[in-house]
Amino acid sequence: MIRIESVTKRYPDGTVAVDRLSLEIPDRSITVLVGPSGCGKTTTLRMINRMIEPSEGTILLDGVDILRQPVNTLRRSMGYVIQNAGLFQHRTILDNIATVPRLLGWGKEKSRARARELMERVGLDGSLAKRYPYQLSGGQQQRVGVARALAADPPVLLMDEPFSAVDPVVRKGLQDELLRIQDELGKTIVFVTHDIDEAVKLGTMVAVMRTGGKLAQFAPPAELLSSPADAFVEDFLGADRGIRRLSFFPSAGLELLTSPVVAVDATAEQIAARDTTDAPYLLVTDLDGKPLGWSEPQDLTAGEIEPDQLLPYGRPFVAATDSLRAALDCAVLSPTGWAVGVDTDGRVAGVVSQQSIGEAIRGAHAEGRADGTAEQAATVTR
Ligand SMILES: Nc1ncnc2c1ncn2[C@@H]1O[C@H](COP(=O)(O)OP(=O)(O)OP(=O)(O)O)[C@@H](O)[C@H]1O
Ligand SMILES: [Mg+2]
Numbered sequence: 001m002i003r004i005e006s007v008t009k010r011y012p013d014g015t016v017a018v019d020r021l022s023l024e025i026p027d028r029s030i031t032v033l034v035g036p037s038g039c040g041k042t043t044t045l046r047m048i049n050r051m052i053e054p055s056e057g058t059i060l061l062d063g064v065d066i067l068r069q070p071v072n073t074l075r076r077s078m079g080y081v082i083q084n085a086g087l088f089q090h091r092t093i094l095d096n097i098a099t100v101p102r103l104l105g106w107g108k109e110k111s112r113a114r115a116r117e118l119m120e121r122v123g124l125d126g127s128l129a130k131r132y133p134y135q136l137s138g139g140q141q142q143r144v145g146v147a148r149a150l151a152a153d154p155p156v157l158l159m160d161e162p163f164s165a166v167d168p169v170v171r172k173g174l175q176d177e178l179l180r181i182q183d184e185l186g187k188t189i190v191f192v193t194h195d196i197d198e199a200v201k202l203g204t205m206v207a208v209m210r211t212g213g214k215l216a217q218f219a220p221p222a223e224l225l226s227s228p229a230d231a232f233v234e235d236f237l238g239a240d241r242g243i244r245r246l247s248f249f250p251s252a253g254l255e256l257l258t259s260p261v262v263a264v265d266a267t268a269e270q271i272a273a274r275d276t277t278d279a280p281y282l283l284v285t286d287l288d289g290k291p292l293g294w295s296e297p298q299d300l301t302a303g304e305i306e307p308d309q310l311l312p313y314g315r316p317f318v319a320a321t322d323s324l325r326a327a328l329d330c331a332v333l334s335p336t337g338w339a340v341g342v343d344t345d346g347r348v349a350g351v352v353s354q355q356s357i358g359e360a361i362r363g364a365h366a367e368g369r370a371d372g373t374a375e376q377a378a379t380v381t382r
Contacts, residue, residue, distance in 0.1 A: 256350025
């Protein structure tokens with residue numbers, strides 16, 4: 001465990017970058033430092049691997065003061081990833097990733113074999129191995145940066161705004177990849193960002209810092225969203241924190257109706273037999289059970305259902321793993337106000353109305369779920 005005990009960093013010009021910060025960073029999970037520009041995130045991160053020395057206070061790694069450890073040993077146990085990856089421009093991708101193993105005296109072949117293994121792990125095609133950094137996209141370079149930091153298999157990863165320079169789509173891919181890698185490797189990750197959405201998505205614990213290097217709140221993301229410590233944290237979380245909090249509630253408890261679902265080859269009797277008392281629309285599926293679109297029952301003629309005449313069903317949610325937020329989004333975007341729940345193969349599991357989702361949300365809030373949220377959140381796709 002990394003323990004930061006009442007650490008202050010005062011730069012020679014008198015700037016207090018970090019002010020009596022105390023944090024317990026749990027092992028094998030992602031702790032995010034988030035806050036506005038200049039609040040001391042980078043300074044904090046760099047004090048952990050001694051690129052910056054604290055003015056006061058102590059940082060302990062597994063109970064030992066980091067100042068008592070040889071700096072090289074300490075840094076070898078901590079991979080470091082920065083924005084724009086910071087790759088060596090004159091070295092190939094493979095040699096960039098092999099840098100630390102080479103420094104540690106591994107042979108060339110062994111280092112390169114390790115580098116190839118890591119390329120695969122971070123989702124980089126092996127064909128890129130001989131290229132130079134400038135021949136890669138920003139997102140690919142960032143993956144190389146992560147692979148390089150992982151090369152010597154350090155228990156700790158320090159990441160300073162690693163995904164800030166890429167567009168939102170690539171960024172989401174990198175975040176998902178990091179969560180997947182973390183699932184497999186279980187590193188102790190300290191991740192700096194100024195993006196609260198990224199913090200909420202990635203963090204097991206989130207430390208919100210404010211200007212002046214002070215800790216505003218340290219909590220799991222669901223708790224941050226439900227109980228911000230003060231007006232600063234609330235403001236920093238943004239206006240739609242109620243909606244965002246729904247990402248932590250599973251949709252699995254929603255009652256999905258199958259009665260308003262018909263297959264495209266349904267007979268007139270089957271269409272007529274559908275119970276539409278609760279649902280004014282029928283959802284038509286293809287022969288494989290995948291959604292095609294909505295229709296009013298009277299507009300459906302057996303044998304003549306035209307998929308392109310149907311109302312779009314929008315984006316379905318995965319009933320087993322998606323959150324209530326995903327289900328609500330689906331219902332809001334649906335022209336009928338009904339959301340389509342599918343299984344992991346995309347086959348319709350059932351449909352649910354905005355109203356039922358609203359009731360589930362009220363139920364979830366009413367139960368307070370403060371105790372259960374962290375565990376539940378772990379199983380919900382955010
Ligand atoms: N070498 C230095 N000398 C004096 N002040 C510094 C020095 N390095 C950083 N600072 C100041 O310390 C404060 C914290 O800087 P830091 O880089 O830790 O912020 P940050 O939270 O990482 O910001 P950003 O989100 O912009 O990266 C800032 O006010 C910064 O200007
Ligand atoms: Mg910074």
